[in-house]
Amino acid sequence: MDFIIGHYNYWIVIVLMMVGFYTVINRGNLVKKIIGLNIFQVSVFLLYISIGTVSGGAAPIATEGVELYSNPLPHVLILTAIVVGVATTALGLALVVRIKEAYGTIEEDEIHKCDHTL
Amino acid sequence: MIDVVINVTLLAFLAITAVAIVRMTNLFAIIMLYGIFSFLSAAMFVVMDAADVAFTEAAVGAGISTVLMLATMALTKDHEEKRPAGHRPWLPLAVVIVTGAALVYGTMDIPAFGDVDAPAQSHVAPYYIEKSIVDTGVPNMVTAVLASYRGFDTLGEVVVIFTAGIAVLLLLGGRRRKTAAENRGGEGNDT
Secondary structure, three states: OHHHHHHHHHHHHHHHHHHHHHHHHHOOEHHHHHHHHHHHHHHHHHHHHHHHOEOOOEOOEOOOOOOOEOOHHHHHHHHHHHHHHHHHHHHHHHHHHHHHHHHOOOEHHHHHHHHHHO | OHHHHHHHHHHHHHHHHHHHHHHOOEHHHHHHHHHHHHHHHHHHHHHOOOHHHHHHHHHHHHHHHHHHHHHHHHHHOOOEOOOOOOOOOHHHHHHHHHHHHHHHHHHOOOOOOEOOOOHHHHOOHHHHHHHHHHHHOOOEHHHHHHHHHOHHHHHHHHHHHHHHHHHHHHHHHHHHHHHHHHHHHHHHHHO
16 A cells, blocks of 8 residues: 555656657647647656655755755756746747648648648 | 645546546647646645745646647637547557556656655755755755756756747748738739
């Protein structure tokens, strides 16, 4: 039971990762693909923060009388990753808008058809 | 005990929301669910003591990402995902299950969640926890590392965002000028 509770976080993170991965490789809609990438990304964030968590630890803000803090370094990495992630999402969505203008569709198989008929 | 219950419940909600996102076809509903997903993950970060990460995720992930996706949906005027009829999901499903099983096998050796003696907690982190207030005078260790010890990395991050901003402007800005020029051309032909 302790083993299950101790590893539950990691397993759910893997489930989320695989849901995102499946969305990216199996769904044809480009907006949905980007949402899949985002789900994958959030699962990686959760993995890092899970590894940095110390049970009974406080949030890493120096306070009088607190001895045990959670690990602040994963938090720093993930803060950067969240902001960069939004920048890449914005870029991906801009590309989707351009693809829609050039091809008239954002479904992957229809885009392939357009390419073959050219 | 209450911590464990909240942890388990929030993660279960996250998994359910993610599966619902995959199964839905209405893009508006998918984007709204993604906002919920992002917000749930922010709540999860609070539970795991990562306050700074939580409000960044709530503002940037749940806020800005959702707005960007809604704007894309408005620009592409595509509200429904189409599913091709003869599509077989078995190969992607097999790939995903095999990868997931390999990753679960990998977690067997990870120290349990919240382990105080885990290697991740015992090498570099104690230095920052003990010395950051002495070195920088900033009580928030995350801010101290982000803005003081690793200030140049944060500058690099700003460069990345700047580059992405320029790329978005190049992709979408030229379009507006072109359509405006076409409109002007169209008017010219009419008169």
